[in-house]
Amino acid sequence: MDVDAYLNQLKGQGLKLTGQRRSILGILLAENRYMSAKELMDRLQEEHPHISYDTIYRNLKVLRQERIVEESMFQDGSSRFRIRCRDPHHHHFICVQCGRTIPIESCPMELPFPVPDGFQVYSHRFDIFGECADCRGVTKPAPVSSN
């Protein structure tokens, strides 16, 4: 999927296609991994020297509402953002170094455990944190990240 498809979706919602918005989308699409707001800021300043965090967070929120971006709270207490996976699964191996993600081929909700009486489930999360082959400097060929 390319930037234009997403831009069209935004336009359809009456949202404006600003340079900042294009850049945020472009970076997230190119990187295809979890990024922090600060990482985005550093990259965005190349093209938009005066961009503010407000703009970054505001756009990330819009993109999240449009289901283009997904957000995950990391262990350090800050959010990371990435282009949303098109696949239905929602779980990843996550490299704590580079933010790369690799899909997990199953979902724990498939497991047959009992839900407590009266408990209303809203959401769940399942993530496996670690270090990817590249970041570990392992000699083997690195698995290609996707999704």
Added chain:
Amino acid sequence: MDVDAYLNQLKGQGLKLTGQRRSILGILLAENRYMSAKELMDRLQEEHPHISYDTIYRNLKVLRQERIVEESMFQDGSSRFRIRCRDPHHHHFICVQCGRTIPIESCPMELPFPVPDGFQVYSHRFDIFGECADCRGVTKPAPVSSN
């Protein structure tokens, strides 16, 4: 397990048994659920009107290192703390209202999925967020959830 057992463990490490430390342990043991630093502050001020956040966080860190307390990053980006479960499992239904936890009777790591080549697993997390029967004020069985 009572407060004294934990206090002995701390004493064995050359740590001092201060009133603040006792109170923190006492509250966490009595509540037996995830609590925020602020919740602890509110409760602690009853006995220690001048206690500081520094003291709370410092003690929580010590207790975590002693494996007495466990910490979990919640979705709002702030940490919650609770007395560590003695059971080996580490997954919970978590009520987003009151912080109550109910153990999940399985662990997703039992599932047979492949680990990517060269990926070194450090940790994983699996939590199911929702609302418990008490907080929902339910008398009846709950509707079935999804996801």
Added chain:
DNA sequence: ATCCTAATTCGGAATGATTCCGATTTATGG
């Protein structure tokens, strides 16, 4: 091409959780 207006951006201030720091106090072994 120009206008209009809602959407967006900007910079800086505000917020909230958490940590740091220097000065002071305290638990505990001897």
Added chain:
DNA sequence: CCATAAATCGGAATCATTCCGAATTAGGAT
């Protein structure tokens, strides 16, 4: 009761995130 390392306190600092008011801009209508 002393010595001293451990712990506390209050307030300042930090970091991620949000808020706000004023200024700018994208995009449809004229």
